[in-house]
Amino acid sequence: MTATATAGARGTETVTRYWKTGLIVTTADITGITARAPEPDPAGHPRLILPASSVTGMAGLEAQFLASMNQLAETDGAAPVTAVTVQAEVWRNRYDLPAFACQGRYAGWTFLSASKPGHSESGCLNLTDPRAGSALTAMPGLPWGRQFVIVPAAGAHAVVPGWLTCSIVPLEASQQITVAVAVAS
Amino acid sequence: MTTATRPAPARPRPLMAWGTPIFQADFPGAGHYNPDLKQLILDGEKSDPEAALFGGINAVKSSSTILTWDHPAIGWFKARIMDAVTALTEAELGDAAREVTTGIQAEAWAVVYRNGGSLRPHTHHDSAWSGVYYVEAGNPGGEGTGDAGYLQLLDPRPAAIARHTSEGSHRIRPAAGRMVAFPGWLPHSVQATAADDTMRIAIAWNVAYDKTWRSVS
Numbered sequence: 001m002t003a004t005a006t007a008g009a010r011g012t013e014t015v016t017r018y019w020k021t022g023l024i025v026t027t028a029d030i031t032g033i034t035a036r037a038p039e040p041d042p043a044g045h046p047r048l049i050l051p052a053s054s055v056t057g058m059a060g061l062e063a064q065f066l067a068s069m070n071q072l073a074e075t076d077g078a079a080p081v082t083a084v085t086v087q088a089e090v091w092r093n094r095y096d097l098p099a100f101a102c103q104g105r106y107a108g109w110t111f112l113s114a115s116k117p118g119h120s121e122s123g124c125l126n127l128t129d130p131r132a133g134s135a136l137t138a139m140p141g142l143p144w145g146r147q148f149v150i151v152p153a154a155g156a157h158a159v160v161p162g163w164l165t166c167s168i169v170p171l172e173a174s175q176q177i178t179v180a181v182a183v184a185s
Numbered sequence: 186m187t188t189a190t191r192p193a194p195a196r197p198r199p200l201m202a203w204g205t206p207i208f209q210a211d212f213p214g215a216g217h218y219n220p221d222l223k224q225l226i227l228d229g230e231k232s233d234p235e236a237a238l239f240g241g242i243n244a245v246k247s248s249s250t251i252l253t254w255d256h257p258a259i260g261w262f263k264a265r266i267m268d269a270v271t272a273l274t275e276a277e278l279g280d281a282a283r284e285v286t287t288g289i290q291a292e293a294w295a296v297v298y299r300n301g302g303s304l305r306p307h308t309h310h311d312s313a314w315s316g317v318y319y320v321e322a323g324n325p326g327g328e329g330t331g332d333a334g335y336l337q338l339l340d341p342r343p344a345a346i347a348r349h350t351s352e353g354s355h356r357i358r359p360a361a362g363r364m365v366a367f368p369g370w371l372p373h374s375v376q377a378t379a380a381d382d383t384m385r386i387a388i389a390w391n392v393a394y395d396k397t398w399r400s401v402s
Contacts, residue, residue, distance in 0.1 A: 134370045
């Protein structure tokens with residue numbers, strides 16, 4: 001928590017922020033980390049899980065995710081994360097997830113490649129304000145209920161608590177994203 | 186696990202997002218005005234047709250007209266509400282808070298707790314900011330009573346609570362002259378006072394905006 005305090009004629013007053021949610025949103029170095037393009041899929045499945053053998057640099061990905069998850073664990077005062085499960089996925093053909101969370105303590109994504117969509121938000125990963133009811137309250141500036149929007153550019157990296165509700169904005173029909181998805185195990 | 190050819194990645198700096206602002210102050214002028222506020226509230230309780238038990242046990246809520254009462258102590262109290270609203274708005278909006286100085290609507294009501302009085306968890310979902318001011322604190326947390334009578338502010342992230350990553354609440358000890366304020370959507374409750382506690386008097390309030398405000402981005 002953080003507090004700001006002022007003292008004056010009104011006495012000492014503080015505004016303290018409680019129950020912050022730790023997030024990692026940054027750009028990772030993905031030099032040398034690649035995923036081989038999937039075989040053609042006539043069925044057009046919107047989500048493919050790539051075999052581990054098709055990813056070069058998996059150890060580096062795991063190390064990045066562990067570093068980010070342990071930063072959050074330290075911030076949370078929680079035990080270190082000792083293992084992470086990472087899989088590479090291809091999202092395409094209007095893939096979307098309206099709302100989801102993960103069973104693991106932390107979840108993460110590193111985008112490895114992405115085609116340019118027609119609309120800037122197509123395929124974005126959204127992190128949702130977890131404060132129940134906050135978005136329903138009218139307030140100038142609309143400070144409540146704001147989302148973090150992760151644009152799926154190569155190298156974009158995010159790690160969040162597993163309980164946080166996230167969503168994936170529907171991809172466009174011609175859009176394709178390759179992303180490493182991690183869950184603390 | 187790292188590879189021999191790749192240096193261990195640095196730990197990125199975390200963003201600490203979506204914190205819930207809570208205002209707390211102990212006003213130096215309170216000792217002067219609290220006796221008058223107490224008398225006004227207890228006198229009003231005798232004749233208030235809308236006074237009622239609500240949402241709790243041994244807690245009587247007055248009608249929401251307190252801010253219309255013509256008394257210097259009420260004028261002082263209105264100014265303290267604005268202190269809290271100003272501090273919270275500045276904390277949330279930064280410099281843009283200076284654009285939010287009109288269209289503010291406030292209401293307040295007294296709550297008188299007697300032996301064992303408590304209030305179950307609730308929100309003030311129609312207000313931007315809500316708060317409570319203690320005119321008289323009784324004997325909160327007296328010997329052997331733990332946190333009896335404390336205000337409990339509840340973590341608004343049910344998913345975090347479900348995963349046991351949050352203690353779930355922040356408790357504040359009532360004290361005469363103390364104001365606590367928070368977003369209206371924040372769940373809160375009042376721990377039962379001790380069975381042999383003395384009377385505790387609080388004034389709760391809501392502040393909303395009349396929606397004539399311009400968009401502040």
